[in-house]
Amino acid sequence: MNIYDISKQAGVSIATVSRVLNGSPNVKPSTRRKVMEVIDRYGYTPNAFARGLGLDTMNSIGIICADSSDLYLAKAVYYIEGSLRKNGYNCILTCSGYDHGDKEAALALMLNQRVDAVILVGSNYIEADREGNGYIMNAAGRIPLFLLNADMDCPNVFCAMCDDFKAMQEASLALIDSGVTDILYLYNSHSYSGLRKLDGYRSACRMREIPVADDLMQFYDGSREDIDGVCRFLCGLRKQGLVFHAVLASEDMLAAGAVKYAKLNGIAIPEELSVIGYNNSLLTTCSNPEITSIDNQLETLCYQLTKTCIGVLSGEKMPPKIIYSGELVEKETTRLSPGPLDAADGR
Amino acid sequence: MNIYDISKQAGVSIATVSRVLNGSPNVKPSTRRKVMEVIDRYGYTPNAFARGLGLDTMNSIGIICADSSDLYLAKAVYYIEGSLRKNGYNCILTCSGYDHGDKEAALALMLNQRVDAVILVGSNYIEADREGNGYIMNAAGRIPLFLLNADMDCPNVFCAMCDDFKAMQEASLALIDSGVTDILYLYNSHSYSGLRKLDGYRSACRMREIPVADDLMQFYDGSREDIDGVCRFLCGLRKQGLVFHAVLASEDMLAAGAVKYAKLNGIAIPEELSVIGYNNSLLTTCSNPEITSIDNQLETLCYQLTKTCIGVLSGEKMPPKIIYSGELVEKETTRLSPGPLDAADGR
Numbered sequence: 119m120n121i122y123d124i125s126k127q128a129g130v131s132i133a134t135v136s137r138v139l140n141g142s143p144n145v146k147p148s149t150r151r152k153v154m155e156v157i158d159r160y161g162y163t164p165n166a167f168a169r170g171l172g173l174d175t176m177n178s179i180g181i182i183c184a185d186s187s188d189l190y191l192a193k194a195v196y197y198i199e200g201s202l203r204k205n206g207y208n209c210i211l212t213c214s215g216y217d218h219g220d221k222e223a224a225l226a227l228m229l230n231q232r233v234d235a236v237i238l239v240g241s242n243y244i245e246a247d248r249e250g251n252g253y254i255m256n257a258a259g260r261i262p263l264f265l266l267n268a269d270m271d272c273p274n275v276f277c278a279m280c281d282d283f284k285a286m287q288e289a290s291l292a293l294i295d296s297g298v299t300d301i302l303y304l305y306n307s308h309s310y311s312g313l314r315k316l317d318g319y320r321s322a323c324r325m326r327e328i329p330v331a332d333d334l335m336q337f338y339d340g341s342r343e344d345i346d347g348v349c350r351f352l353c354g355l356r357k358q359g360l361v362f363h364a365v366l367a368s369e370d371m372l373a374a375g376a377v378k379y380a381k382l383n384g385i386a387i388p389e390e391l392s393v394i395g396y397n398n399s400l401l402t403t404c405s406n407p408e409i410t411s412i413d414n415q416l417e418t419l420c421y422q423l424t425k426t427c428i429g430v431l432s433g434e435k436m437p438p439k440i441i442y443s444g445e446l447v448e449k450e451t452t453r454l455s456p457g458p459l460d461a462a463d464g465r
Numbered sequence: 466m467n468i469y470d471i472s473k474q475a476g477v478s479i480a481t482v483s484r485v486l487n488g489s490p491n492v493k494p495s496t497r498r499k500v501m502e503v504i505d506r507y508g509y510t511p512n513a514f515a516r517g518l519g520l521d522t523m524n525s526i527g528i529i530c531a532d533s534s535d536l537y538l539a540k541a542v543y544y545i546e547g548s549l550r551k552n553g554y555n556c557i558l559t560c561s562g563y564d565h566g567d568k569e570a571a572l573a574l575m576l577n578q579r580v581d582a583v584i585l586v587g588s589n590y591i592e593a594d595r596e597g598n599g600y601i602m603n604a605a606g607r608i609p610l611f612l613l614n615a616d617m618d619c620p621n622v623f624c625a626m627c628d629d630f631k632a633m634q635e636a637s638l639a640l641i642d643s644g645v646t647d648i649l650y651l652y653n654s655h656s657y658s659g660l661r662k663l664d665g666y667r668s669a670c671r672m673r674e675i676p677v678a679d680d681l682m683q684f685y686d687g688s689r690e691d692i693d694g695v696c697r698f699l700c701g702l703r704k705q706g707l708v709f710h711a712v713l714a715s716e717d718m719l720a721a722g723a724v725k726y727a728k729l730n731g732i733a734i735p736e737e738l739s740v741i742g743y744n745n746s747l748l749t750t751c752s753n754p755e756i757t758s759i760d761n762q763l764e765t766l767c768y769q770l771t772k773t774c775i776g777v778l779s780g781e782k783m784p785p786k787i788i789y790s791g792e793l794v795e796k797e798t799t800r801l802s803p804g805p806l807d808a809a810d811g812r
Contacts, residue, residue, distance in 0.1 A: 147502075154501065178557070181558070186543045186546065189536065192533060192539035196534035197534075199558055200560055208578055209559070210556065211528070211542075211557075212555075212556070213547055231555055371747075400748070401747070404748050406725060
């Protein structure tokens with residue numbers, strides 16, 4: 119039952135119902151009573167009432183991300199907020215951090231805010247084990263959920279993602295096929311998307327029959343803003359005798375650290391070390407040389423996810439999954455496909 | 466009149482009033498009538514009613530910024546959201562863009578959202594001419610407003626800011642006193658804060674009796690993410706014959722462009738060109754060499770502003786202005802204060 123039904127049953131206009139629900143004083147007591155009687159008769163739950171009440175003032179959608187100051191997540195929040203606002207929705211923003219318990223609490227709190235839907239921004243809301251995702255499934259029993267860069271099969275959950283596996287597989291193959299050996303895979307997240315990227319690298323190695331060495335898959339667990347920390351981490355690996363001629367990174371920040379590492383140690387890029395990042399962010403052009411990176415079509419993904427969200431809330435049947443392909447954008451830290459000129463003059 | 470008054474007048478508990486206001490079915494019709502009669506008698510305005518209604522569910526504060534994907538603004542939104550959330554407030558986020566009309570519309574829309582207060586993030590909400598700020602003064606007549614990095618004298622408006630004038634003045638003096646000549650001041654915003662910074666540079670020149678040349682104050686009006694665009698802009702100035710031995714930039718992004726410009730033209734940093742940025746962001750450590758920059762204490766400012774906001778909403782008397790000093794963080798793009806060693810060996 120919604121505000122239209124109340125209006126019909128009480129025999130008053132929708133505007134009048136809205137005024138009653140909003141507590142406006144410009145309603146005759148007899149009219150107010152009539153409306154409240156209908157509400158009493160049909161046994162409103164507070165929540166449904168609140169939604170009806172909000173007809174002209176709520177229309178809120180919750181956005182939860184781990185850290186809205188992260189370069190990539192900030193962009194996503196910006197695109198999503200803009201797209202929802204253009205369609206008349208307010209955005210309630212919550213930053214949950216990366217801890218599982220905090221993420222669960224953030225979603226629970228958001229459900230209490232009378233939002234019409236929640237958008238979870240970033241792949242880190244999905245755990246590798248199915249049980250870790252119970253909190254999402256429960257929430258989806260109450261309102262539709264929309265996941266950016268995550269994949270989940272559950273009624274009332276809708277996903278828009280980049281095929282990170284394929285994107286990283288293609289980047290790995292491009293590196294291998296350009297003649298680069300000893301590729302170090304550097305990552306900093308065990309999120310769903312993080313593991314898919316790692317699998318993409320592994321799969322490429324298998325396709326080219328290259329052994330996947332454990333010490334060529336390194337996890338960096340320092341701060342997400344500590345580029346110098348990444349540089350020190352790589353210096354440490356080098357000191358331990360690890361040989362690598364490429365750094366394939368799951369994030370641009372890590373790739374920026376690799377560029378600094380090369381500079382510090384007098385290693386020529388890309389001649390002695392190739393570097394590839396992920397997200398194609400501002401860091402890739404700030405770095406010198408500019409970093410080859412994978413563009414995972416963030417703006418398109420955000421646009422499609424909000425389109426799905428608005429469709430679902432309007433009662434349309436929308437696809438539960440939308441998958442895009444990433445695109446490798448070559449800049450100065452790699453030489454992946456030597457052009458005819460390079461080949462001719464033997465460079 | 467608030468929910469406590471209604472409870473007293475109607476002779477029922479606050480919980481019961483809350484249930485009535487929320488439309489809960491678990492209220493006897495006679496009790497509901499009693500509560501509604503009190504409400505009728507005292508002539509509630511919809512807004513006050515809504516606030517009362519929201520006692521346990523609203524507590525919303527609006528955050529408006531030009532672009533939440535901007536590195537600096539994203540950090541500010543992150544700090545503010547986190548601090549407010551810890552204090553039990555929800556944040557409704559709106560990105561307004563940089564256009565004056567759009568900013569005005571964003572604030573007007575936010576006022577319709579029943580928020581308890583609005584925080585305007587970034588100095589660009591204040592116009593140099595007083596009339597351009599009428600929309601803020603009007604809004605302050607309805608709810609308290611909180612300005613980050615802007616200065617405004619108006620009842621119900623509270624500001625937390627860094628003294629950009631002083632910070633830029635000190636950076637300019639440090640450059641001049643280190644012996645650098647022909648300092649190019651590069652900026653990309655005519656916002657209040659942008660003009661204060663420019664004034665700081667001018668004032669330093671006057672203090673050291675250096676003529677302030679018009680062509681050494683250059684405005685870059687390209688995209689805020691186009692580092693290569695800044696590089697091209699500087700190459701253009703050089704081609705026109707402009708001589709400069711330092712770039713003092715109003716934003717790190719511009720400074721990153723200056724570093725690229727130097728690399729491209731074989732200009733040694735800091736020997737032939739000193740570079741100073743503003744905000745001390747991730748870009749300063751991503752760049753190679755790392756960029757000397759002004760830290761304007763963003764986290765502290767955000768913390769103080771939300772503290773003021775929470776105080777005001779609790780009915781406490783809070784200071785209308787809080788001003789912090791910026792701090793020059795020297796990295797690799799300058800040599801401002803030669804240590805005794807440098808002086809001794811003549812470097």
